Every structure is written in structure tokens, then in C-alpha cells.
Amino acid sequence: MIRVRFQNNKTGKGYDITTLITDANWNTKFAGSPASFEFTMMNDEQIKIDHGSIVSFFIGKEGLFHGYVFKYSKSDKGETKVVAYDQLRYLKNKDTYVFKGKRADQIVAQIAGDFELKTGQLSNTGYVIPSMVEDSKSLFDIILKALYLTLINNKQNFYLWDDFGQIRISNTDKSHLNLIIGDNSLATSYDYSSDIDGETANQIKLVRDNKETGKRDVYVAKDTTSMARWGVLQHYEKVNENLNKAQIEKQADNMLLLKNRPEQSLSVDALANLKVRAGCGVFVEISGVGLSGWYIVEECKHDVMKETMKLKLVVM
Structure with a gap:
């Protein structure tokens, strides 16, 4: 009840x-x-x-x-x-921060302490970020950048959420629900699309300013198979000059793994299950478009009185 x-x-x-x-x-x-x-x-x-x-x-x-x-x-x-x-509303505040050698969870802990926000379990995010200089940025943007750097360097996807009054960081791989959403389970309608028109990339070009040579070092990772099918879809980014060659090459390879695929968008109307919230993983089974696998809940809107929910889902 x-x-x-x-x-x-x-x-x-x-x-x-x-x-x-x-x-x-x-x-x-x-x-x-x-x-x-x-x-x-x-x-x-x-x-x-x-x-x-x-x-x-x-x-x-x-x-x-x-x-x-x-x-x-x-x-x-x-x-x-x-x-x-919830408490995350206060992360819309702006400030200036300089971090050196900190993980994303340590950055969250410091910001939460500065703004007197309560925290719960902040999972160790593993990747130590060499440096971050954020001038007059929202606290949300700072934290999301730290989590993004963790994702592209360590292939670990963490999300920030408020657990009934305590800010937490959790790993999406450890947030699966024992729940199937699809043809014969909860879903009442769906809308599916797939495209390569957004963030999809089959060539990653990362550049680093080299103070010693006065030039830019360029690192490229690409997939020739998808390039032959889709043409060249390039993602270009300037990386932290403190990263070494091996770190940049690893980052380029990881970004290629994340971006070298169509972006799938799936919206589902379903009967409510109040254990479902953004960040959780649910298993989707929709035969009409051949979907069968784990998806992350990107957005969830529960209509409490009607006992229904609207979900936006992305591939894990």
C-alpha cells in the first residue's frame, strides 16, 4: 500500500x-x-x-x-x-573546483560535504582522474563529467541517485532487477527506433597538446567494417595533456567500443512496478522488433494513482 x-x-x-x-x-x-x-x-x-x-x-x-x-x-x-x-536538486548550484588524482566517488563526497548533502553508499568508481579544472560549472555537470571519464577509461558505468534522503553512486551492472518487461509481462505499448545519426562513431580521433614539441599528438581508433557500411562517422575530442600515450590509446579504444553501434531508443508504457526507477537494469523481451536483452532505465515516470509507468530505455 x-x-x-x-x-x-x-x-x-x-x-x-x-x-x-x-x-x-x-x-x-x-x-x-x-x-x-x-x-x-x-x-x-x-x-x-x-x-x-x-x-x-x-x-x-x-x-x-x-x-x-x-x-x-x-x-x-x-x-x-x-x-x-530530492537532494539532487541542489546539484544545480554552480561553483569552481580543481581536482587532482581523485576518483568520481571522492569528487561526489567532497561536493556533498561542501554543500551539506547527506550521502549513503558511494561505490568505489576505480578510475583515478589525473586532473579536472571546472570553472563556474553546475555541480551536476562536474559530477557527470567525472562519471563520463570513468566510463570511457574504465568501461564501468556508474550513476548518481538519491536513496530516500542519501545520495549514492551505484554501478549499473550491479543494479539489475529480477523483472521482465515485454510482450507478456507488464508492457501495454512500445515505440522503438534505431539510428546512427547522433553519437554513433566508428572513428575516434583524440588529440593532446604536447608542450615539449609545440604540436598536437593525434591518436586514432577505427573500425573499418562499419566504416565500409556506414561511411566515416568521426568523434573528435581534445584530451587532458597529463595523460600518457598508453592511457589515451586505451581511452580511444574504449570510446570506440561504446560508440560503434546504432543508438537504440525504446519507450514503453507498462503496468507499474514501483521497484523500477532510473538507473536500474531490466530485461526486455519484445518479439515484434526482435528485442531480447538487458536495458538501463534512462527515465521512469510512475503515475501512482493509475498504477502505470512510462519508461525510456537504453541498451546496457
């Missing part, structure tokens, strides 16, 4: 508002956005909505969302609409 709690941040008084809610959506995204809980409730004279007040969403005793009121509006119909975001 679902339950929604509200606590006024001025008075400290808490209320169970489950029976007052007429509409509710819980939304999560894989990267660059906080989770939100948006709901409409019938007005109650005892309950005063204030910015910063706490909203918590449960299924049974399990907490799914813990966040803070950022928006609310009232209508002449006797209703109040509320939008609450």
Missing part, C-alpha cells in the same frame, strides 16, 4: 496526506536531473504548504522518495498542486 507523508519545515508537524491526494507522479532520470514527486491534493486547513517542507513517499514501510517542496500552487477548486525534488 502506498503512503505519502508531509512535514512542515517551520512547525515540524507531520501529516499523512495519502487520502487527500487525487493525482501523483513519481519521476526519475538517469543523469543530470533530480527525482521529483508531483501531486495534487484537496486543501486541508490544518496543513500549510511551505517551501522546503518535506515530502516522503512509501510503499509499505519502504521509502521510495524523500524530498523538499520547491513549487506549489492553489486553485479555486479547493486543490493544491505541489512539486518536490
Whole structure:
């Protein structure tokens, strides 16, 4: 059974508002956005909505969302609409950071400490980033860059999320749900597309400024088979000058593995399962387009009252 709690941040008084809610959506995204809980409730004279007040969403005793009121509006119909975001909303703040020899999880820990954000388990991301200089960037952008550098150098895909009031870093490979979504399981409709018009690349060209020679060193990784089929699709990037030859070559090879394939987009409407949220892995089985395999949930929108969900999925 679902339950929604509200606590006024001025008075400290808490209320169970489950029976007052007429509409509710819980939304999560894989990267660059906080989770939100948006709901409409019938007005109650005892309950005063204030910015910063706490909203918590449960299924049974399990907490799914813990966040803070950022928006609310009232209508002449006797209703109040509320939008609450979890802690990740504060990563929209901007600042300047210089990091040397730190992993992505260490960067997150430092930023969280500076902005007084609560953290849970921050998985060791493994890759030590030689240096990052980020001037007047959003905290989200800084962290996502650190996670991207980890992915292209170590082939490990980590994501940031808020676990009921504690910021965590988790590995997508260890976030599989024992759940099948498809023809005979939960799915009610789908929309699938495949293209090589976006981030697909079969030639990776990385360049590094060489202060000793005054020139640029160029490193190329390519796949001639897909080049013969699709033409040359090149990704060009300037890399950190502190990286050595072996590190840059490894990065180019890893980027080629990640980008040398069509981008598949899959949207699914399904019956709700509240264990599904962005970052989790689900097994997809859709015979109509020959899909059978693990996908990462990129976006998930739960309609709490209708008990349905909308998913955007990407290949793991």
C-alpha cells in the first residue's frame, strides 16, 4: 500500500496526506536531473504548504522518495498542486573546483560535504582522474563529467541517485532487477527506433597538446567494417595533456567500443512496478522488433494513482 507523508519545515508537524491526494507522479532520470514527486491534493486547513517542507513517499514501510517542496500552487477548486525534488536538486548550484588524482566517488563526497548533502553508499568508481579544472560549472555537470571519464577509461558505468534522503553512486551492472518487461509481462505499448545519426562513431580521433614539441599528438581508433557500411562517422575530442600515450590509446579504444553501434531508443508504457526507477537494469523481451536483452532505465515516470509507468530505455 502506498503512503505519502508531509512535514512542515517551520512547525515540524507531520501529516499523512495519502487520502487527500487525487493525482501523483513519481519521476526519475538517469543523469543530470533530480527525482521529483508531483501531486495534487484537496486543501486541508490544518496543513500549510511551505517551501522546503518535506515530502516522503512509501510503499509499505519502504521509502521510495524523500524530498523538499520547491513549487506549489492553489486553485479555486479547493486543490493544491505541489512539486518536490530530492537532494539532487541542489546539484544545480554552480561553483569552481580543481581536482587532482581523485576518483568520481571522492569528487561526489567532497561536493556533498561542501554543500551539506547527506550521502549513503558511494561505490568505489576505480578510475583515478589525473586532473579536472571546472570553472563556474553546475555541480551536476562536474559530477557527470567525472562519471563520463570513468566510463570511457574504465568501461564501468556508474550513476548518481538519491536513496530516500542519501545520495549514492551505484554501478549499473550491479543494479539489475529480477523483472521482465515485454510482450507478456507488464508492457501495454512500445515505440522503438534505431539510428546512427547522433553519437554513433566508428572513428575516434583524440588529440593532446604536447608542450615539449609545440604540436598536437593525434591518436586514432577505427573500425573499418562499419566504416565500409556506414561511411566515416568521426568523434573528435581534445584530451587532458597529463595523460600518457598508453592511457589515451586505451581511452580511444574504449570510446570506440561504446560508440560503434546504432543508438537504440525504446519507450514503453507498462503496468507499474514501483521497484523500477532510473538507473536500474531490466530485461526486455519484445518479439515484434526482435528485442531480447538487458536495458538501463534512462527515465521512469510512475503515475501512482493509475498504477502505470512510462519508461525510456537504453541498451546496457
